[in-house]
Amino acid sequence: MVARFVNGKNIRGMLHYNENKVTKGEARLLLASGFAGDISQFSLEQKLKRFEQLTILNSRVKTNAIHISLNFDPQDKLNAEKLQLISMAYMERIGFSDQPYLVYQHTDAAHTHVHIATVNVQSDGRRIDTHGIGWRLSEPARQALEKEYDLVEAKGKTLSDRFTIKPAAIEKAHYGKTPTKRVITQVVSAVIQDYRFTSLAEFNAVLRQLNVVADLGGEQTVMRKKGGLLYSLIDGKGRQVGVPIKASAIYNKPTLVNLQKEFERNQGRRRQYREPLKKAIEQVFKNHNGLTKNTFVRELRERNITVLFRSNAQGFTYGVTFIDNRNRTVFNGSDLGKGYGANALLERFGSVDKPRCLSPSPIPASQFKEEAEQQLRWIPRLSVVSNQAQVAPSVGRKKKRRKDKQQDQGLNL
Numbered sequence: 001m002v003a004r005f006v007n008g009k010n011i012r013g014m015l016h017y018n019e020n021k022v023t024k025g026e027a028r029l030l031l032a033s034g035f036a037g038d039i040s041q042f043s044l045e046q047k048l049k050r051f052e053q054l055t056i057l058n059s060r061v062k063t064n065a066i067h068i069s070l071n072f073d074p075q076d077k078l079n080a081e082k083l084q085l086i087s088m089a090y091m092e093r094i095g096f097s098d099q100p101y102l103v104y105q106h107t108d109a110a111h112t113h114v115h116i117a118t119v120n121v122q123s124d125g126r127r128i129d130t131h132g133i134g135w136r137l138s139e140p141a142r143q144a145l146e147k148e149y150d151l152v153e154a155k156g157k158t159l160s161d162r163f164t165i166k167p168a169a170i171e172k173a174h175y176g177k178t179p180t181k182r183v184i185t186q187v188v189s190a191v192i193q194d195y196r197f198t199s200l201a202e203f204n205a206v207l208r209q210l211n212v213v214a215d216l217g218g219e220q221t222v223m224r225k226k227g228g229l230l231y232s233l234i235d236g237k238g239r240q241v242g243v244p245i246k247a248s249a250i251y252n253k254p255t256l257v258n259l260q261k262e263f264e265r266n267q268g269r270r271r272q273y274r275e276p277l278k279k280a281i282e283q284v285f286k287n288h289n290g291l292t293k294n295t296f297v298r299e300l301r302e303r304n305i306t307v308l309f310r311s312n313a314q315g316f317t318y319g320v321t322f323i324d325n326r327n328r329t330v331f332n333g334s335d336l337g338k339g340y341g342a343n344a345l346l347e348r349f350g351s352v353d354k355p356r357c358l359s360p361s362p363i364p365a366s367q368f369k370e371e372a373e374q375q376l377r378w379i380p381r382l383s384v385v386s387n388q389a390q391v392a393p394s395v396g397r398k399k400k401r402r403k404d405k406q407q408d409q410g411l412n413l
Contacts, residue, residue, distance in 0.1 A: 001146055002071040002154045003090065003138050004193070006252070007120075007130060011051045011065040014117045018104040019044050026108040027115075031084045033091070034100030050100050051118070057125035066096075066130070068116040073152035078112050080105070086145055087114055093141035095128060096120075180242045184231045185250050187212045192254060195328045196270035198263045200256070202330040205308055205321045213240065214247075216256070229256045273327040278336055280305060281322075290354030293346070309342060317342050 008014060021027035032039035035050055055064045070090060072078060078086075087103045101118035120128040146153050187210045197203045204214055215230045217223035223230070230244040231254075247255040284299045285291060297307045304326045310319040320333040320342040333340040 001073075001076075001086075001142055001151050003142050004069045004071070005094075005130070005134055005138055006067045006069075007063050008065040008067055009063050011055070011117065011119055012048055014065055014067045015044060015048055015051075015102075018102070018115055018117060019047075021104065021106055021108070027104045027106045029102060030080060030105045030114060031087055031103035032101075033088065033103075034098070035102075039102075047102065054100070054119050054121045054123065057123075058121050058127060061121055061127045064119050064121050064127075066116075066118045066120055068118075069113055070116070071113040072111060073154075074111050075152050076112060082149065083112070083114055086149055087116060089145055089148070090141050091116065091118075093144065094133060094137040098122070099128070180233060181245050181249070184212055184233065184245050188214075188231060188250060188254050189252060192252070192259075192262060195330060196266040196273070197330040198266050198270070199332075200259065202321065202332070203259065205306075205323055205330055208234065208238070209306065209323065209325075211235070213238075214254075215240070215244065227256045229254070229259075270329040270331070273324060273329040274331065274336060276327065277305070277322060277324050277329070277331060278340065280324075281336075281340065285348065287356055288354055289356050290350035290352055291348070292351065292353050293349045295353050296345075296349065317346060320345060 018027060018029075022029060029039065032042075035042070035047075039047075051065075055061070058064075068090075070087065083105060084103070088097070091097050091099075091101060096118055099118050099120070099122070101116055104115045104117075106113055106115060120130055122128060142154065145151065187207065191203070191206050191210070195203075195206050197206060200214065200216070207213055211234050213232055213234050215232060217228060217230065222228075229247040231247065231250065232240040232244040233242050235241050247253065252258075280300065280303055284296060284303075287299070288295070293309075297309075300307050300322075304324075306323040306325065308321045308323070309317050310321070311317045320340075322331045322333065322336070322340075324330070333342055333345065338344060
């Protein structure tokens with residue numbers, strides 16, 4: 001199980017997102033905690049009012065909306081009742097059991113997952129501290145629930161084929177075949193969640209693999225001056241097609257300001273994958289006494305690593321980017337070391353290929369072909385389900401346990 005905890009400033013937007021999924025038949029309301037009455041009869045405004053009754057108690061708390069997603073391995077067979085129990089147990093362990101919250105099961109992805117919407121202002125007006133909640137509370141809760149409900153672990157040797165939770169089974173976006181905004185939203189959200197990039201150029205390098213691009217606009221445009229960002233679909237030649245979508249119109253608001261925060265966080269997140277990428281590059285060189293640029297690019301592609309050499313209008317190569325699709329990381333060649341910049345690599349290439357007679361590589365290229373095809377199928381195949389969702393039970397509040405008892409239980413997980 002993978003838990004993703006996102007803070008926001010707009011509980012209305014979170015509810016709209018989930019309720020729209022329900023309307024489209026792509027989700028159902030699974031559970032309502034802290035709501036009095038028959039939740040199935042509640043309108044969007046009635047649900048929103050329940051949360052606003054708390055947020056108005058402390059106007060100083062601007063970031064008061066919480067959106068959590070719990071994602072499960074495809075091997076986990078979970079019915080509605082089990083998902084309800086897991087959701088309630090998770091919320092209790094992270095200190096939100098006394099908060100009103102709504103749990104939605106989404107059916108628009110290859111794996112089972114639920115979304116939970118709540119707020120962090122309590123009935124007495126105090127704010128629930130969410131700083132570091134990921135490692136403080138969410139991670140221990142995840143590990144405990146995996147054991148308690150016999151779930152496939154998100155880490156460890158039990159994972160098959162380097163499993164990682166993805167927003168959906170994805171394939172490339174093509175203009176005219178699916179609604180533009182929905183496709184762009186799905187691709188952008190998947191890349192932000194799964195990949196580690198540290199600049200807009202690196203972010204775009206991944207997006208372009210999926211026929212999407214993020215555009216700052218011209219240097220003298222109002223959009224560029226205000227730090228705006230537009231997302232567009234692109235065709236096979238890299239040309240923008242269709243109507244661009246503003247970053248502010250996409251769920252999770254992947255604006256330039258918010259992306260800058262991702263850039264900073266990803267500096268540390270990608271560090272552990274630097275050496276494995278260098279080893280893969282060197283393995284290709286070791287397999288040849290002479291190696292051309294085209295063969296270098298092709299053999300790394302067979303290992304699910306995309307190489308992009310950047311050139312100007314005059315044909316001068318000034319940079320190189322490596323997209324490691326296996327480990328979901330992006331590096332400029334210079335970030336890997338002096339020997340991996342564009343100029344250094346060009347000096348190592350020859351005019352003809354001279355393969356060496358070697359024993360089979362410890363990482364044969366054939367091992368990655370099937371994986372490469374699977375991992376680059378990225379746009380969700382949406383499953384249409386009935387709009388007649390099961391009535392979500394309303395769960396009454398639990399009495400607060402004594403603090404020392406909660407701590408003892410936490411130690412025994």
